[in-house]
Amino acid sequence: MAASREELKKRACEAIDKNRDKIIALGESIMMEPELGYKEFKTADKVKKVFDELGFQYQDGVAITGVIAPLKGKESKIRVAVMGELDAVVVPGHALCNKETGAAHCCGHNAQIASMVGVGYALAGTGILEELSGDVVLMAVPSEEFVEIEYRNELRKAGKIHFLGGKQEFIYLGVFDDIDMMIMQHTSTTENGDEAGKIKGNCGGSTGLGFMGKLVRYIGKEAHAGGAPHLGINALNAAQIGLAAVNANRETFQDKDTIRVHPIITKGGDLVNVVPADVRIETYVRGGNMEAILDASAKVDRAFKAGADAVGAKCEITNLPGYLLPYESEELKDVVWENMHALMGDSAVRNGSGGSTDAQDLSQIIPVVHMRIGGAKGIGHGANYEIVDKEMAYITAAKILATTAIDLLAEGAVLGQKVKDNFKAPMTKEQYLRDWGGLDL
Template identity: 65%
Template sequence: MDRTELKQKICAAIDQHREEIIALGEDIFRHPEMGYKETRTATKICEEFDKLGFSYQSGLALTGVMAKLKGGESKVNVAVMGELDAIIAPQQEFADPVTGAAHSCGHNAQIAAMVGVGYGLKYSGVLQELSGDVTLIAIPAEEYAEIEYRSQLKKEGKITFLGGKQEFIKLGLFDDVDMVVMHHLTVPSLLENGGLAQAGGAYNGFTGKLVRYIGKEAHAGGAPHLGINALNAAQIGLAAVNANRETFQDKDHIRVHPIITKGGDLVNVVPADVRIETYVRGSSVSAILDASAKVNRAFKAGADAVGAQCEITEIPGYMPVEPDKNLQQLLYENYCALLGEENVLFDHGMMGGSTDLGDLSALMPVIQGRTTGAAGISHNSNYSIADKEMSYIVSSKALAMTVVDLLCDGAREALRVKEEFRPIMTKEQYLREWGQLQ
């Protein structure tokens, strides 16, 4: 079969199983779980893989699931990936009433599309026509959230990294993967000119920080002069961070957005334990490090001003995403085939947000397209799935068609992508220099 026939067959198989794919996406949307806690969601993926007859590994980096499907030849291994975790948005319609977790970022659609590719490969019969393998991955903990919880997991030796893809890199689970394709759901207002899809682009990277101000307790009304107010230190530190914002250059896309996670213990006690979490985002590692040094200096100045102490714990965040242009072109062409060229954008430029896909992009070719299908505001309680066809089925087809492009004709396109890619660093360099592992 030629490439066109293969794509037609795989899309027809996805259409035949559209109800199962949509049902999976909707079920996950209604049962959100936070990173490294996605036990129910992982179980659903295992059930789907069992139904499809796929062999798989589970419990990877606590909750990850991976199924490797063998092609007619094994020249290249292409991974199709979806993320398991949710965020906190307690007022969202289907938020977990206990944890406040909600799928207000569209990861449920990623998982459905990844499994949708599995349905297409299974029931189309095209897998044996391909000259490479396909690895389906459900990966935990993309959202860099609940830092204290994950730091405790790290102390207990259960994880090394706070991000799921980072942890997979460290565990060697990407060692035999050559490239990654995935998609992200978005809302129409984030796409220019009324577009329906976007073939990807760059994302900021960031470093994470835990900041603790240590003061001295005293009676807040009777003898505040005997204390050292850590909350005042934090307020001065935050003001000093803001005073540095004019030094951030537009080209570096710097974002600093701290939150106070603890402001003291009792209202009538001078605050002596105040804590802040923040990211420092930027479009390059050098820009991140430069802004990070300024932020650290500002936080420490707040402590110096009132005689408090300031402890800053640096946590490896995510590297900037550099999309592979060859993969981006293939995905663009498939979006155009499905939606019409007038409805598809090639690139979204630099996104201010971040993803641990950036860490993978330093090591191998990756692409993350975006399709509309959601309504409301991302990471907001009004987020919803507005278009199930776009969210689950179009996304499944676009990824499946891209897999066909890569692996048909003797895996010619995949081999070209692999040959032309220039990694930023090796895995060993990544673990040593970014992960700070000796």
């Protein structure tokens, strides 16, 4: 007689508890060796080591560092991806940062990988897969953080990648062509002792921000900065004027559109006694709707170019597809919602807001839930970020992912089929690659 969903979920949670120390140790190990996007070779090796231990077949080197392990059910009616992200951010002030690169896990991606692998522990040798009418595909994906834009654009120009975000690249590579839906979780700062910390989890939401990425290069003319500055063209002055012109446009951004422009200068010149002739800026133009993003993007381009015009420099702007706005699958959220309530308690869960992630790009094509689960304190992307409730961040997160996958695939995969049938995708893969990625198909 086939086991019920509840019996399978109980078995999965017991397996996760049995392997609790291993799951936490993996997350902590990743935290101690943070790596930036498309460079996460040590982190990928840690994932592969666990997959080898569990006897999983996998594909590695996907989009440079990605690792994918498909786990076959008794049938393949529905295929559910469970995802974790490999990369860190740059926070040189963090106590556990890489001293050479400044990389630090200040966004909880180490817990994402650990909880994703926790689903593997739940399904390995427990007989659960043999009861499922669908497959679970474990994915360690590179490069969620849209950073080091110039470096990644060089990878793109060399043909090594086509998108700066890892899930975007997975879409291009066809990784999701036979995937029906995806679930993942992100570790939230719930342990700061404030009122907001009473909410330990949410199912994500439709209020995330999309953005365009930009590389801006000002080209001037070198000259002796002290002896003959009149013979040069100061690219740093052009950049300063351009940044001021961007700021002059901020009052035209409407509050309802949540426009955010936050540039950094990545190169300000070469030598202090040479007029700067090569100055570079990276920035996003974020917003709450695409019309406003595109409008603000045009204003920002115009402002940067004005800085060059003011001093006779040249301005080169490369616009890159950032991340789209989220699109929700209410049916998939409902399944996640029930499991969050069961494992965290009714008062600790709410429908919440999204973020700014390439999971939102995937949500335009297949059903996605990018849930948030607590366990950290401090500020996300800040030097004081720390996972303090390891049970919640690693173990409860793994249980929610595993029980959700079981709900979708057990008892004939009826729930999974309902999610798939009722989802009306805003875009096809081909539309996404052409209209957002700007690729010729």
